[in-house]
Amino acid sequence: MKRRQFLAGTTAGLAVGAAGCVDSFTSLDGVSYGREPELVADRPAAIYYPTHTEEMAMGGMAQTDDGLAVSLAYTFPHRFWRVFKREGRYEAEQFSVDGDDAIHIMANIWDAETGVVLPVSSVDIAARGGNNVDERETVYPMLSQRMGFHYGDNYHLDGDDTYTVNVTVGATTATRFGGFEGRFDKPQTVTINLDYSEAARNELAYETYEDRQGDPGALSPMRMEMNGMAMPTGSVRDLGGTQLGTGRADDIRYAAAVLTDDRFGDAPYLAVTAATRYNELVVPSMGLAGTLTDSNGETVVESTSLEPSLDPELGFHYGAVVPGATGEETATIDVTTPPQVARHEGYETAFFETPTVELD
Incomplete structure (x- = not known):
C-alpha cells in the first residue's frame, strides 16, 4: 500500500453512529476527505465530543490457535492522528485520506476466554481480491470513543468482491501472568473473508453532533457483536488487592x-x-x-x-x-x-x- 500522507496539526478522527447520508467532498487541492465535516475550530486540550460518527460494517471473525479472537470491521476512510515527538515535545499529526483509500479497516484483538484486549502487539493486515489488489500493511494501535482500543488504518480496496484478508497478530511485548504466561509469544495468522461493495459502504449511516461537538465529554462506547459474540471495548478492570x-x-x-x-x-x-x-x-x-x-x-x-x-x-x-x-x-x-497510541477525533488533543x- 502507499505510505500515508499526513497533515501537521493537533487533532483526531472518528467513532460510529446513525442517521442521514452525506456525500463525499474534495478540498481545493483535490484531496478527498470522505464524509467528514470540518473540525471544531477551538478544540479543548482535553477529551471532547467529536463532530460526527459513522456506522461500521462488520466483516468477519476468526480465532488463533492460541485462543485470541480477531474481528474485522470497516467504515469510510477518515482522518486520524498519530503522536510524534518534535523538538522535545509530543504532539499529534493528522493523517489525511489518500485518493485510493476505500475504507478505514479496524481489527479487534482479545483473549476469547477472558475478554482481555491486547494493546501490546503489532497487527499486519494483508488483503487480496478485487481488481488485482494484493496489499499488506502494519496497521496502527488506536483509541476511539466508540470502539475503545483497536488496530486500524485507511486501506486500499479496488472493486466489489469477497476479499481474502490475512490478519497477523505479532508476539506481545507485555509481561504476562497467570493463565497468560507462555501465551501470545509468537506471531499468529488468521484468515477472514471480507465482503465489500462500494454501494454497501456508501449506505453506512452517519450522524453529526452540531449541538455538542467540541464540548468536554465523550460518546458512550457502542455495543459490538459478531457471530453472537460480544466484542470488548477494553474497559479497565478492578485491581483487587x-x-x-x-x-x-x-x-x-x-x-x-x-x-x-x-x-x-x-x-x-x-x-x-x-x-x-x-x-x-x-x-x-x-x-x-x-x-x-x-x-x-x-x-x-x-x-x-x-x-x-x-x-x-x-x-x-x-x-x-x-x-x-x-x-x-x-x-x-x-x-x-x-x-503513543494513535487517536480518533475527540482524543487527539488530550x-x-x-x-x-x-x-x-
Missing part, C-alpha cells in the same frame, strides 16, 4: 493496588491502571513510574518503571514488583511518556501532559 487510591490528570484516571497473589511472585506487586476520564477505557503505550511512601513520608519504593502487563483477572495494566511494600503506603505516579499524580 489492597487499594492505594485513585487520581486524575490530563483526563486520565489512575488507580493502584498492591497484590500478593502467588502468580505475581514472592514479593508484593504494584498494579496501576490508566483509563480515559469518561467510560474508563484502557490507555496503552504510556511510560509510567511509581513511588511508594509511608505515613512518615519515608520512601518505601523508589521511583520504579511500571511495565505494560497482561493478567486474566486484572486485564491490561502497568506493574512492577515492589519488595517491602505493605499496601499502607501512599502511591505517586509519574507520567514519563504520554500515550493526554499530552507528563504530570505527577498522587493517589488518594
Whole structure:
C-alpha cells in the first residue's frame, strides 16, 4: 500500500453512529476527505465530543490457535492522528485520506476466554481480491470513543468482491501472568473473508453532533457483536488487592493496588491502571513510574518503571514488583511518556501532559 500522507496539526478522527447520508467532498487541492465535516475550530486540550460518527460494517471473525479472537470491521476512510515527538515535545499529526483509500479497516484483538484486549502487539493486515489488489500493511494501535482500543488504518480496496484478508497478530511485548504466561509469544495468522461493495459502504449511516461537538465529554462506547459474540471495548478492570487510591490528570484516571497473589511472585506487586476520564477505557503505550511512601513520608519504593502487563483477572495494566511494600503506603505516579497510541477525533488533543499524580 502507499505510505500515508499526513497533515501537521493537533487533532483526531472518528467513532460510529446513525442517521442521514452525506456525500463525499474534495478540498481545493483535490484531496478527498470522505464524509467528514470540518473540525471544531477551538478544540479543548482535553477529551471532547467529536463532530460526527459513522456506522461500521462488520466483516468477519476468526480465532488463533492460541485462543485470541480477531474481528474485522470497516467504515469510510477518515482522518486520524498519530503522536510524534518534535523538538522535545509530543504532539499529534493528522493523517489525511489518500485518493485510493476505500475504507478505514479496524481489527479487534482479545483473549476469547477472558475478554482481555491486547494493546501490546503489532497487527499486519494483508488483503487480496478485487481488481488485482494484493496489499499488506502494519496497521496502527488506536483509541476511539466508540470502539475503545483497536488496530486500524485507511486501506486500499479496488472493486466489489469477497476479499481474502490475512490478519497477523505479532508476539506481545507485555509481561504476562497467570493463565497468560507462555501465551501470545509468537506471531499468529488468521484468515477472514471480507465482503465489500462500494454501494454497501456508501449506505453506512452517519450522524453529526452540531449541538455538542467540541464540548468536554465523550460518546458512550457502542455495543459490538459478531457471530453472537460480544466484542470488548477494553474497559479497565478492578485491581483487587489492597487499594492505594485513585487520581486524575490530563483526563486520565489512575488507580493502584498492591497484590500478593502467588502468580505475581514472592514479593508484593504494584498494579496501576490508566483509563480515559469518561467510560474508563484502557490507555496503552504510556511510560509510567511509581513511588511508594509511608505515613512518615519515608520512601518505601523508589521511583520504579511500571511495565505494560497482561493478567486474566486484572486485564491490561502497568506493574512492577515492589519488595517491602505493605499496601499502607501512599502511591505517586509519574507520567514519563504520554500515550503513543494513535487517536480518533475527540482524543487527539488530550493526554499530552507528563504530570505527577498522587493517589488518594
